[in-house]
Amino acid sequence: AQSVTQLDSQVPVFEEAPVELRCNYSSSVSVYLFWYVQYPNQGLQLLLKYLSGSTLVKGINGFEAEFNKSQTSFHLRKPSVHISDTAEYFCAVINDYKLSFGAGTTVTVRA
Amino acid sequence: NAGVTQTPKFQVLKTGQSMTLQCAQDMNHEYMSWYRQDPGMGLRLIHYSVGAGITDQGEVPNGYNVSRSTTEDFPLRLLSAAPSQTSVYFCATSAGTGFNEQFFGPGTRLTVL
Numbered sequence: 001a002q003s004v005t006q007l008d009s010q011v012p013v014f015e016e017a018p019v020e021l022r023c024n025y026s027s028s029v030s031v032y033l034f035w036y037v038q039y040p041n042q043g044l045q046l047l048l049k050y051l052s053g054s055t056l057v058k059g060i061n062g063f064e065a066e067f068n069k070s071q072t073s074f075h076l077r078k079p080s081v082h083i084s085d086t087a088e089y090f091c092a093v094i095n096d097y098k099l100s101f102g103a104g105t106t107v108t109v110r111a
Numbered sequence: 112n113a114g115v116t117q118t119p120k121f122q123v124l125k126t127g128q129s130m131t132l133q134c135a136q137d138m139n140h141e142y143m144s145w146y147r148q149d150p151g152m153g154l155r156l157i158h159y160s161v162g163a164g165i166t167d168q169g170e171v172p173n174g175y176n177v178s179r180s181t182t183e184d185f186p187l188r189l190l191s192a193a194p195s196q197t198s199v200y201f202c203a204t205s206a207g208t209g210f211n212e213q214f215f216g217p218g219t220r221l222t223v224l
Contacts, residue, residue: 009151032210043115043201043215044154051210090153094210097142097161098169101153 004033004074004091006102013081014110021076021105023091033074034092034099035065044090050074061085081109113137115216117202123222124192132187132219134202142205143185144169144213145177147198154201160185192223 007022025031032051036044048059055067065076074091086109091102118133136143144159146169156169160179174196176188189196199220203213 043217044203044213045215046212049212097159097167098156099144099213100156100170101146103151103153 003100004093004102006089006091006105008105009103010106010108012108012110015083016080018077018079019081019085019107021089021091021107023074023076023102025072025074025091025093027072027093027095029095032094033065033067034094035059035063035074035076036090036092036101038088038090038104040087047076047089081107083109083111085109115202115204115214117200117216117219119219120217121220123224124189125224126193128192129188129190130192132189132200132202132221134185134187134216135183136185136202136204136214137183138204138206138214139182140204140206140214141182142207142213143179144203144205145175145185145187146201146203147171147196148201148218149198157187157200189221194223197221197223 004025013019034049035047038044048057050057050067058064063078088104088106090104115136141162145157146154148154155171158177160166166177199218201218202216205211205213
């Protein structure tokens with residue numbers, strides 16, 4: 001079975017600073033990886049996804065992620081965060097129609 | 112276009128009561144799924160459906176039933192509610208088999224006393 005581990009449960013960051021959210025996955029077969037964001041009291045929305053091709057994936061709102069097969073990682077980055085990026089972020093992997101989520105990373109952006 | 116709608120938004124049940132959480136979509140998506148979200152555990156898949164008449168179990172199916180008689184609707188039934196089922200429930204849909212983006216509803220917050 002495939003699974004993901006998010007290495008940080010909470011990430012505080014100052015406005016305009018860079019942020020990196022770490023995600024490792026375990027899989028013995030082809031992987032399809034996703035990052036979702038959940039703003040307070042809302043459902044989830046897709047930030048970006050990796051299915052194949054270029055290992056650097058660009059998403060919405062200035063986020064990007066890099067798929068690293070040798071390190072089994074899919075870390076999410078943003079070079080300069082805004083207050084509005086305060087949210088919970090989930091890494092996920094899909095296998096056989098089932099999407100498995102990590103435990104989530106709460107990002108709090110302070111002025 | 113309403114997208115994915117869930118009702119009710121909030122619900123309080125007593126242990127042993129039954130209820131149905133409703134999920135409807137107007138995007139003509141074949142794939143629909145139910146998740147529960149608990150603090151520190153992310154979202155866990157309860158049941159999913161790849162089309163009308165087809166359902167299957169996810170990671171945490173015990174205590175829940177589903178059916179899919181139409182493309183649009185995918186209700187989740189709690190047969191005999193337990194305090195362990197206190198959670199936030201999300202319905203999601205996707206075109207195809209889930210490799211595409213999943214669109215999430217706004218959630219139902221359920222408390223079982």
